[in-house]
Amino acid sequence: MEHITETSTLKAPADRFTGDVYLNMIETPTEPARLASALVRFTPGARTNWHSHANGQTLYITDGVGLVGTRDGNVVRVSAGQIVKCPAGEEHWHGATDTTLMAHIAMVVGDGSGDGTTWLEPVTAEQYADALNSTN
Template sequence: MEHITSTPTAKAPSERFTGDVYLNMIEAPTEPARLAAALVRFTPGARTNWHSHANGQTLYITDGIGLVGTRDGNVVRVSAGQIVKCPAGEEHWHGATDTTLMAHIAMVVGDAGGDGTTWLEPVTDEQYATAVSTSN
């Protein structure tokens, strides 16, 4: 058993996120296990870039109110205690609403090359504003 009492908080890289986002790694993918898990905190208006995962992603919302959107324009509003599962290869984004922070535990099962995430372009302000207005 390994008891980890805390992990350092890191600011998420601006080339993958818009706004202020903070990460605490819970588990990094190390052989033979391939689970990557992190507590991710988004300030109001902050969000990920578009991205996909080779083996899908599960998000467990721990605090606040957030949005998860897909390329086809589907957007769900999420809150603490809810779970969103993004299937393998689905391009999506997630983040806080424009007025409320959101935190989630993000979990992915990686592949032999890492966590299996493909990072894409930022979600535009227009795409985000549309998501906020249509997700009520």
């Protein structure tokens, strides 16, 4: 057994996120394990870029209110205790609403050469505003 009492909080990279986002890694796998997980905290208005995962992603919302959107325009409003599963290859984004922080545990199963995430372009201000308006 390994008891980890603390992990460092890191600022998420600006080339993958808009706004202030903070990460605490829970699990960074070493072979043969492939599950990666992190606690991700989004300040109001903060969000990921568009991205996809080779083997999908599961988000467990721990605090606040947020949004998860897909390329086809589907957007869901999420809050603490809810789970969102994004299938393999689906381009999506997630983040906080404009007035409330949101935190989630993000879980991905890597593809053997990393966590299997393909990072894409930022979610535009217009796309974000449309997502907010569609879930009010």
